[in-house]
Amino acid sequence: MRCRGNSLSRRGILTAGALGGLGLSLPELLMRQAMAEQKQYDFVEAKAKSVIHVYLPGGMAQQESFDPKPYSPMEYRGEMGTIKTNTGEVFSEVIPQLAKRADKFSVIRSMSHGEAAHERGTHNMFTGYKPSPALRYPCFGAVISHEFGPRNNLPPYVCIPNVPNEFAGTGYLPSSYGGFALGADPAQNGFKVRDLDLAGGVDAERFMRRKAALNVVNNQFAAASPADNVNAMNTFYERAFDLLDTPAAKEAFDLEKEDAKMRDRYGRNQAGQRLLMARRLVEAGTRLVTLTYGGWDMHANITSSFKNTMPPLDVALSALIDDLSERGMLDETLIMVSSEFGRTPKINPDAGRDHWPKVFSVMLAGGGIKGGMVYGASDSTAAEPEENAVSPADLATTMYRLLGIVADKELMAPGDRPIEIVDGGKLIEPLMV
Template identity: 75%
Template sequence: MFKCQGNAISRRGFVAAGALGGLGLSLPQLLSMQQARADLKHYDFIEAKAQSVIHIFLPGGIAQQESFDPKPYSPIEFRGEMKTVKTNTGEVFSESMKEVAGIADKVCVIRSMTHGEAAHERGTHNMFTGYKPSPALIFPSFGSVVSHEYGPRNNLPPYVCIPNQPNEFAGSGYLSSSYGPFALGADPASKNFKVRDLDLYKGADGERFARRQSALEVINQKFGSLTNADNVGAMSTFYDRAYSLLGSEEAKTAFDLDKEDAKMKAAYGENTAGMRMLMARRLVEAGCRLVTLTYGGWDMHSNLTAGMKRSTPPLDHALTQLINDLEQRGMLDSTLVMVTTEFGRTPKINKDAGRDHYPKVFSVMLAGGGIKGGTVYGASNATASEPEFDPVTPEDLATTMYHQLGIVADKELMAPGDRPIEIIDGGKVIKDILA
């Protein structure tokens, strides 16, 4: 029998079941048919542990040795110049993550991430979609898949990027563009920050707005009946969601950092890292399902030590505050915080006192959302040149994230030409990191 709940069974399955059922076939007869077995893929029910995701992406490739996977006993040319700090669980992080080390009992670090893409664009594609790049198909980002599967909540966009869509791979891919991200359009840390397009045009009151909305609906119905083009339907969806935002004071309030008191802003740090993470917390608290934010530039081919000491303190502090804040609000269990990057850095310091691109092994960090705190999963070898054991691929990480959200990762979505494409192909749930 089918085990399905919510999004658990594919549309193809329902279509095939309905068509064959109309021919008078019983379920046992249907399941005995070879093609029906192929179309009616069996999906188990997944209970969602997380209601939202905050995806913190560190563009450029942060060095694992100078963050979550130091090598203090390796020769200096491998371990680098930075010191280490002991975590509250007895593990060791780089001194760059000394505040996160104090809450290590609440986080999980995966030290055995691995893929084969040494170019920024290709590595970024892996970490935003769970797929290797393909010339034949543009894959949807995590946020767009979540938007497709669950839709809006509390009149908030399901998928938001802070401050803007960070790269071309953070979009909707082969899905309708209506599942693309809502971008703030400005940095929350900037002076006089204000999210674009959340207020009525100057001179338009509520009555005038309602008349315009009604007129547009008439035009859209007529125009939409003449074409099935995706961009037409997507634009209609965007308008509908924009109306919801404009008409909901609660939704607009979620984007207003002025609603946070000065003490909370200071706790996060009134800088780029702090304000972006505070905004992310506000958005998931209000109802956004997946928020992506970027911070810093970690492509440190030279002067690595100075670069890390300059860039990591705001990240370390804001990330620690975010996790503590979520816990204090009773939100950590239902919010998955995921810190990723496109790849790691070379095992050996180069001639310019930096490290170069290295996808063979690197680290990511998870917290909340049903993830087991105080966990270090997998390991790199003594020089951080390859996984020592328990390698984790982007497919595995994505499958685990979707699993925590209650999404079956091998469910098939429809690409152009009615091509069924699995959300993730071949990943496995990393069960040892689940609470």
């Protein structure tokens, strides 16, 4: 933790001397004062109780989504038209439903980093850190799981349908803080989350006997083998038992319990059913849900690709915003829509766009974020930030603060190395309520 510059006064030093006669030395007093300051500094008011992180793998083009350039030459602006939002801004024509709800969310048009490779860009956008060969950083879900733990016996960090990439893991934190993956797509017919039902022939009484016996074995084994993977497996079993013991928690994963009209409203497709599942989970108690949708690495035929891929997401995100608002949950649920980078300013010979990390867009809604704002700007061809550049560290710092986590709090990496949750990020205060 950075020094906050609170030096002792003369009276404090004299007090320390007096306390020293009672067995409390000056170093001990300083340590206690530092601990008190640490606790005070680590507490911030939370605006959001949960996060739904919608990740669009491949690199979504800013020009064909939230940052069109209608006055640029055709080779820069592309073939698609624009649509006016209910706030007077301009979005791409393929998100008409979101355009009608622009007063409910905000857009950052000046996200920027320097990593043009998918893996490195993904690392940035899942951790808030540049990749390092020396240390593996934990993703947002793992940090939140570490800081808050389970709520209502739901896994604190859930991935839909699976853990999306190698950087959505626990990094230097124990593996027990990893995400719970559904293991199947909620849009599939007969969708069922794996491992949430008792085996055939096992009733509740038999389950409890097995659980008690397994606890004895696990505790002995963990005591003899204190390795991370052993302790993690023990934690996973305990949380799985809690989940099996809690009907309301299990029910959150059952989309068949959802009203058919609501399922239709979101869309009976990957975008719709994944987002609906995310809403069910945060409503029940999950702290962070990461879900993926689509493939946005559109090096060729970007216009037709967007017209196929974006409309279901447009409908589903709009339904999510409306649904959360109607349930009184939008103010306490942060929606974050991001990608690893944007696309090149100029259309390539294959009628697509290539990797471009210098500037791209992120959408934020609810959970302490103002509605109807556009923060930052790209230049006339969406080539680089023109004002208020935002780094992955800034975005992560802001997200954590909205959850009540101080981003430069230090966690312990292997070898007792203190590592800040995010290093050097700044709050995007104009976006915060």
